[in-house]
Amino acid sequence: MLKFSATLLACLMTVAVCEAQDAAAAFDPRDYAAHVHGDATEVYVLGTAHLAQYDGFDPAALSGLLDRLETLRPSVITIEALGPETIFLMQAYDARFDGAVGYFARAALDGVRLAGAETGLSMPEARLAADEALADWPDAPSAAQRRRLATLLAASGDVYSALVQWLRLDAADRLPGEGVTSELAELLDRVSASSNENVQIAVALAVRLGHERVYPADDHTASHLMGRVAGPMTAALETPEFAVIFDHPVFTATALEADDWRSADALLDYFRMLNTVEHGHLDAEGQWRVMIDRAWPEDVGRVRMAEWDTRNLRMAAHIREASADAVGGRVLSLVGSAHKPWLDAYLDMMTDMHTADIMAVLE
Known part of the structure; x- marks a missing residue:
């Protein structure tokens, strides 16, 4: 067994040397x-x-x-x-970033505040719960399931994905429930009315294509x-x-x-x-x-x-x-x-x- 391993290693080294000689001197991941x-x-x-x-x-x-x-x-x-992870990191080091997270993620932080207070979950806990829900997501979720997932996504700091869930609901189902408070519903409606390209292009396209x-x-x-x-x-x-x-x-x-x-x-x-x-x-x-x-x-x-x-x-x-x-x-x-x-x-x-x-x- 030891002799075989040594022989195999020698062969592999020979192949590696030959390939290295044939290849360019610098490694290129492409x-x-x-x-x-x-x-x-x-x-x-x-x-x-x-x-x-x-x-x-x-x-x-x-x-x-x-x-x-x-x-x-x-x-x-x-x-x-x-x-979510970047927002959480920048919050933890807020003094280092001179409060920049509040400027670049204002709507997301509003979602965390409103949905987090309702769920009692921290951002990491909400992110894990949202990931688990998406991993076992049914082909035809109910309105209640979508509202619950929207709440978890908002609590995690992913307000745009929460908006995807919100807009995939029929208009008559965009109402409080399953963690969506009237304040969170108002936030999602306000974000959906903005002219931000993340909303009007990316979220709109995700809804068209049936993405979650x-x-x-x-x-x-x-x-x-x-x-x-x-x-x-x-x-x-x-x-x-x-x-x-x-x-x-x-x-x-x-x-x-x-x-x-x-x-x-x-x-x-x-x-x-x-x-x-x-x-x-x-x-x-x-x-x-x-x-x-x-x-x-x-x-x-x-x-x-x-x-x-x-x-x-x-x-x-x-x-x-x-x-x-x-x-x-x-x-x-x-x-x-x-x-x-x-x-x-x-x-x-x-x-x-x-x-x-x-x-x-x-x-």
Whole structure:
């Protein structure tokens, strides 16, 4: 047995050496993609404007975009929102993050407060209970089951998934019960009426497709980096060197087009523009190269770049985690358009994922 093991080890080492000689000197995780059993998981990154910043925006104008995305039929939809674990972590280290969680997850925290008081569960306990419910979820849940799951999801910090459950109820069943108080019902109705793209695109699409949830994938746990250079960053904003950023076409030309949304066709055209490779390069050039190609007081530009890289990498990790629920299928990731070129690049490096062309869906 010992002789056999030694022989086997020698053979394996020989094979490994030969493969190493045949392969490139540097390890590349993408090389393993050819060895994946079955179809690769496809991820479609949809860059979007932050719709809530446009006063009077009419969500009905998204109908053309939603019709296109519905044909994709993704199994998983991720959104640019903080997930329960990230919210819990940032709350625990609130002083480190200077209260940022309250800004980035206000609606989620309201849901935790209202639903948590009703259930008596902590965020981790509610998350576990929601996961257990989803793992044993019936094909035709009752209205009471949906209200109960909405409560658990809200208590866990996942207000957008709670909203999916709420909107999958018939209008007549969107009423208090099974942990949904009148205050929580009002919160869910208020969030559903917002023009936030997580609601009007991701949640709306999840409801259309019969999904039970969406997957928050954002991250702000590197925001403390900007806190430590707040002073020099404020000073940099006032310099002529920084002013060139806002003169860049990525801000001037696209902002004018955004003000001219009048119809579903016009808005779909705007999303097509945001998701071109050319726009991705233009945006990266206009917002990020300027951070590293010149001197800034106290290296504020490179610190800002570190925060941006970290955020995108952690977002990519959250999307990769969510993709485990769509093995060999399709993932749609909704992100602010500035993130798109970075996430396209990072996600395409995964051994079991392929970044697909969202333009093929939009066109």
